[in-house]
Amino acid sequence: MIYFDINKISDFQVAERFMRYVQIDTESDSHATSFPSTEKQKDLSRLLVSELQQMGLTDAHLDEYGYVYATIPSNTDREVPVICFCSHVDTSPDCSGKDVKPLVHADYQGQDIVLPDDPSVIIKYNEHPDLEHQLGHDIITASGTTLLGADDKAGVAEIMDAARLLMSHPEIKHGEIKLLFTPDEEVGQGVEYVDLKKLGARFGYTIDGEKAGTIEDETFSADGVRVVIQGISVHPGFAKGKMFSALKVAADIIADLPKDKLSPETTAEKEGFIHPTEMKGGVDKAEINFIIRDHNTAKLAEYEDILQRIIEHVVARYPGVSYTFDVKEQYRNMKEVLDQYPEIMEVGLEAIKRVGLAPERRSIRGGTDGSRLSFMGLPCPNVFAGGHAFHGKMEWISKQDMEKAVLTILHIASIWEERSGK
Numbered sequence: 001m002i003y004f005d006i007n008k009i010s011d012f013q014v015a016e017r018f019m020r021y022v023q024i025d026t027e028s029d030s031h032a033t034s035f036p037s038t039e040k041q042k043d044l045s046r047l048l049v050s051e052l053q054q055m056g057l058t059d060a061h062l063d064e065y066g067y068v069y070a071t072i073p074s075n076t077d078r079e080v081p082v083i084c085f086c087s088h089v090d091t092s093p094d095c096s097g098k099d100v101k102p103l104v105h106a107d108y109q110g111q112d113i114v115l116p117d118d119p120s121v122i123i124k125y126n127e128h129p130d131l132e133h134q135l136g137h138d139i140i141t142a143s144g145t146t147l148l149g150a151d152d153k154a155g156v157a158e159i160m161d162a163a164r165l166l167m168s169h170p171e172i173k174h175g176e177i178k179l180l181f182t183p184d185e186e187v188g189q190g191v192e193y194v195d196l197k198k199l200g201a202r203f204g205y206t207i208d209g210e211k212a213g214t215i216e217d218e219t220f221s222a223d224g225v226r227v228v229i230q231g232i233s234v235h236p237g238f239a240k241g242k243m244f245s246a247l248k249v250a251a252d253i254i255a256d257l258p259k260d261k262l263s264p265e266t267t268a269e270k271e272g273f274i275h276p277t278e279m280k281g282g283v284d285k286a287e288i289n290f291i292i293r294d295h296n297t298a299k300l301a302e303y304e305d306i307l308q309r310i311i312e313h314v315v316a317r318y319p320g321v322s323y324t325f326d327v328k329e330q331y332r333n334m335k336e337v338l339d340q341y342p343e344i345m346e347v348g349l350e351a352i353k354r355v356g357l358a359p360e361r362r363s364i365r366g367g368t369d370g371s372r373l374s375f376m377g378l379p380c381p382n383v384f385a386g387g388h389a390f391h392g393k394m395e396w397i398s399k400q401d402m403e404k405a406v407l408t409i410l411h412i413a414s415i416w417e418e419r420s421g422k
Helices: 014-021 041-055 129-134 150-168 246-255 298-315 342-354 369-376 399-419
Strands: 068-072 083-088 103-105 139-141 177-182 203-209 214-218 221-230 273-281 285-294 322-331 360-363 382-384 396-398
Touching (some): 014 139, 014 150, 014 399, 041 068, 068 150, 203 369, 214 342, 246 298, 273 298, 298 322
Parallel strands (some): 083 203, 203 382
Antiparallel strands (some): 068 177, 221 285, 221 322
């Protein structure tokens, strides 16, 4: 069979689509008890459903939990495994996602990029090594007062543009393809209520990675630890020898954490950490929340034991003070699942090679929706979306890298069909 040359496609709409999506505020909320954590995430999801239906994806819909499901029908007689492409619509609460003003810096030539709404925010060439590979590209940033939202509206836009191209280029042969857009990934709840039976996919790919050409098959394993300290509260005028402030105990626990190891600021590559993310409370009661991370799942228990020993040592200094220590599993290293299905990565690496990039297999010092999806029964590595400096005002992405991501999605779909004929 003679296959259509996917790399000849030039009618991309991904950058325009992306710049439209980032202007819709979809910031999630880690303190909310609802799902999704913010209703405004559905504003983008509803738009996606409308655009998918206009493309001809008649089953596209938004469910009660804020998930968008859609199907691109097969256009081949071959029996091809059903694959899914997935991205999340929410942006991180670490930096405002309201009133994002995307800007295009055309034909980038290596200069520092000063963002106009706050000239103190400068994307410096010598501090962002990947800018070296962007000469001649069109760089998209925010204006200096918000994040951009490339994590992961770039992935959303790339999947949407790939869907449009698959529907308008029937000469690209592929099996049935499922699309899934999730809320609340940034607050760790992205696939909490996803219906995998309804989705009906065998394998998946999240489009949520960073540098063009990368594909990730390994994440941290992750636990959360909630420590609640019960202090002894006495009127401060009569507190001598009697009061033991829970908040001061919590501060001592933070102060006793390792300074030269086991923290995000002192570790890299495969090294794990114990990281306090929030402390709140008062004299009577205080709470500290920790995240525990390592690529080796067995090490989580080791780190939790270290943390508990530190807490016990501190609490012992304060007679009558007590604490609780609650561990909650968050996600596990998806490599444990993906190694059982090497063909998924083989297709991803081959697709990246076919778009003219040098494939780079990476590990993530973090997690994706794919981490949990893999353990739920949908093996799911993470493909590059092209964004950089996520979660902050210096976030940036290249229009040309987004187009490469669209082509990678098309090649993944095509290669699965091609291999099914062997």
